[in-house]
Amino acid sequence: MAVIVYIESQDGVIKKAGLEVASYGRSIADDQGLKLIGVGFNIKDIQVLELYGLDQLYNIDTQGDSYFDVERYSSNISSIVDKENTSIVIVSASADGRYLGPILSAKIDAAYISNVVELPSKYEPLSVKRSCFTNKAFNETQSEKKLTVISLSSNSFGLKEKLGTMEVLNETYAVSSSSLKVSSLDKASDKVSIADADIVVSGGRGLKGPENWHLIEDLAEVLGAATACSKPVSDMGWRSHSEHVGQTGKPVASNLYIAIGVSGAIQHLAGINSSKVKVVINSDPEAPFFKAADYGIVGDAFEVIPKLTEKLKARKL
Amino acid sequence: MNILVCISNVPDTTSKINFKDNNTIFDTQGVQFIINPNDEFGLTRAIWLQQKLGAKVTVVTVGDSSCEPILRKCLAIGADQAIRIDVKPQDGFQVASCLASLCEKTKYDLIITGRESIDYNGGMVGGILATILKIPYLANCIQLELDGSNLNLQREIDGGKENLTASLPIVIGAQKGLVEEKDLIIPNMRGIMQARQKPLEILSPANTTCFTLVQNFEKPAEKGPVKLVDAEDIDGLIDLLENEAKVL
Ligand SMILES: Cc1cc2nc3c(=O)[nH]c(=O)nc-3n(C[C@H](O)[C@H](O)[C@H](O)COP(=O)(O)OP(=O)(O)OC[C@H]3O[C@@H](n4cnc5c(N)ncnc54)[C@H](O)[C@@H]3O)c2cc1C
Ligand SMILES: Nc1ncnc2c1ncn2[C@@H]1O[C@H](COP(=O)(O)O)[C@@H](O)[C@H]1O
Numbered sequence: 001m002a003v004i005v006y007i008e009s010q011d012g013v014i015k016k017a018g019l020e021v022a023s024y025g026r027s028i029a030d031d032q033g034l035k036l037i038g039v040g041f042n043i044k045d046i047q048v049l050e051l052y053g054l055d056q057l058y059n060i061d062t063q064g065d066s067y068f069d070v071e072r073y074s075s076n077i078s079s080i081v082d083k084e085n086t087s088i089v090i091v092s093a094s095a096d097g098r099y100l101g102p103i104l105s106a107k108i109d110a111a112y113i114s115n116v117v118e119l120p121s122k123y124e125p126l127s128v129k130r131s132c133f134t135n136k137a138f139n140e141t142q143s144e145k146k147l148t149v150i151s152l153s154s155n156s157f158g159l160k161e162k163l164g165t166m167e168v169l170n171e172t173y174a175v176s177s178s179s180l181k182v183s184s185l186d187k188a189s190d191k192v193s194i195a196d197a198d199i200v201v202s203g204g205r206g207l208k209g210p211e212n213w214h215l216i217e218d219l220a221e222v223l224g225a226a227t228a229c230s231k232p233v234s235d236m237g238w239r240s241h242s243e244h245v246g247q248t249g250k251p252v253a254s255n256l257y258i259a260i261g262v263s264g265a266i267q268h269l270a271g272i273n274s275s276k277v278k279v280v281i282n283s284d285p286e287a288p289f290f291k292a293a294d295y296g297i298v299g300d301a302f303e304v305i306p307k308l309t310e311k312l313k314a315r316k317l
Numbered sequence: 318m319n320i321l322v323c324i325s326n327v328p329d330t331t332s333k334i335n336f337k338d339n340n341t342i343f344d345t346q347g348v349q350f351i352i353n354p355n356d357e358f359g360l361t362r363a364i365w366l367q368q369k370l371g372a373k374v375t376v377v378t379v380g381d382s383s384c385e386p387i388l389r390k391c392l393a394i395g396a397d398q399a400i401r402i403d404v405k406p407q408d409g410f411q412v413a414s415c416l417a418s419l420c421e422k423t424k425y426d427l428i429i430t431g432r433e434s435i436d437y438n439g440g441m442v443g444g445i446l447a448t449i450l451k452i453p454y455l456a457n458c459i460q461l462e463l464d465g466s467n468l469n470l471q472r473e474i475d476g477g478k479e480n481l482t483a484s485l486p487i488v489i490g491a492q493k494g495l496v497e498e499k500d501l502i503i504p505n506m507r508g509i510m511q512a513r514q515k516p517l518e519i520l521s522p523a524n525t526t527c528f529t530l531v532q533n534f535e536k537p538a539e540k541g542p543v544k545l546v547d548a549e550d551i552d553g554l555i556d557l558l559e560n561e562a563k564v565l
Contacts, residue, residue, distance in 0.1 A: 292540070
């Protein structure tokens with residue numbers, strides 16, 4: 001029996017989300033005495049995966065097609081699932097992972113459980129804790145099927161190394177008759193994305209206007225962080241809506257979330273609550289964010305941010 | 318052109334979430350229900366296609382009679398007809414298979430779901446529905462332009478956007494970006510009056526099999542009070558983040 005993990009990569013380089021599902025999969029495989037099999041596409045740095053305890057890796061060559069193709073990827077994974085007598089398949093919570101998971105589960109007649117935040121509490125039947133109501137609660141969900149696809153929440157398990165030896169296998173890239181085809185990609189250059197970031201720096205209406213966002217960007221840059229914003233900030237067009245985080249925006253599950261000039265409305269907090277450590281900088285000591293944060297400074301963003309950025313810069317030198 | 322918009326009935330975004338019966342059931346007492354925000358973006362896009370191309374817009378929800386007010390609201394916004402599949406939704410697979418049997422009976426060219434519902438956050442119904450119907454699904458859809466039966470689409474990905482093409486039929490997962498907040502339609506008196514005359518059909522579910530079972534709920538642990546640092550003591554904050562929280 002086997003556990004299968006989808007190892008995500010970009011331009012041939014394995015993403016952190018890929019290593020996190022490998023770590024999580026290794027733990028389950030050890031608990032259950034199962035084999036851990038990875039499935040990836042065009043991975044160049046395969047040796048990294050030996051550090052995360054994969055027993056086998058199917059590294060599928062897509063013949064120069066570099067776009068994520070949900071139809072072909074899910075077909076490939078589903079035929080490996082059939083071949084390997086699988087009980088659990090794990091994908092990440094990235095945009096691609098969450099796209100792939102439900103489609104794959106329908107193809108292989110599996111239960112699908114998303115937003116999973118812990119190792120299963122029991123097996124046969126499998127039962128696991130997931131977050132729901134946009135992080136306002138958790139539930140324990142039991143699979144009613146022999147096969148289960150899990151989508152693991154970002155940063156909920158972390159990276160755990162376990163040295164092993166790995167066999168690399170090949171498989172032909174699946175064909176697709178779907179009319180849906182990717183034609184091009186607009187990548188926001190070299191910026192860290194909210195989903196991949198360990199640290200997120202977020203600005204709210206307290207920043208007063210788009211012309212002041214260099215403060216947020218400079219701070220994010222010294223921290224190697226992604227930038228985010230509250231909903232009104234993107235609604236007013238100060239920032240692109242891809243930065244909008246919260247219940248109706250992107251979810252954030254970073255290690256550190258720094259909120260500046262954000263009041264901490266319930267809809268904002270819901271989407272960022274699963275971040276490990278939250279810092280708030282706000283001029284109003286009554287702002288609701290102080291109730292949700294771990295650390296806080298009551299102060300004027302325009303004075304505090306430049307100082308913080310300078311100090312962090314000096315510390316790096 | 319026939320458009321189906323799948324509507325999930327969810328607690329208002331400001332709701333406090335509580336559970337009852339030994340934490341096994343979501344306590345709806347005092348909770349206001351709304352159209353799932355992602356579905357409302359999708360519905361608005363559908364109404365634009367209705368206005369431009371004369372498309373017929375049907376809204377559907379899988380749920381008991383308590384979901385009817387939001388279906389009426391969808392009709393007041395401009396949908397032509399509503400369908401309620403009469404079963405309490407318990408799992409994304411169950412919902413998707415109920416929707417699939419509807420789509421097997423009536424041919425819809427475009428099926429709109431939301432990226433995810435803000436209650437159970439499965440993010441699964443659209444992808445499963447499309448796979449059962451053997452048609453493509455586009456998640457996180459932020460643009461949909463129709464040229465005959467050809468589509469130009471955009472998907473939001475981590476750190477960017479992807480441009481795609483497809484042909485009908487298709488299922489999409491709508492989200493903000495497909496239309497903007499300011500585009501949302503607030504029903505007027507005329508819409509509300511007309512909605513009363515529009516058909517709301519109730520169907521029995523074809524299949525009620527669930528693939529998962531929610532056993533119980535739990536609220537996050539109360540967190541301790543915030544540690545305040547003086548605005549003059551930036552070094553103190555950096556020290557705490559580095560040595561206590563260990564996040565730098
Ligand atoms: C259906 C629905 C869904 C929603 N979904 C989301 C969502 O997903 N995400 C989201 O963010 N919001 C969401 N909202 C909106 C939410 O209710 C709040 O309105 C929003 O989060 C407030 O944004 P803000 O904190 O930037 O602005 P404000 O509430 O205006 O807060 C600005 C803060 O900045 C502080 N400030 C002002 N000047 C300074 C200064 N010089 N230095 C430091 N601090 C300063 C103020 O004290 C204040 O606390 C939603 C609302 C609805 C109705
Ligand atoms: N009970 C339901 N009835 C109709 N559509 C639903 C229902 N639940 C979910 N959906 C649709 O599926 C989308 C994704 O929901 P979910 O998979 O629950 O996150 C929602 O945005 C709706 O469009």
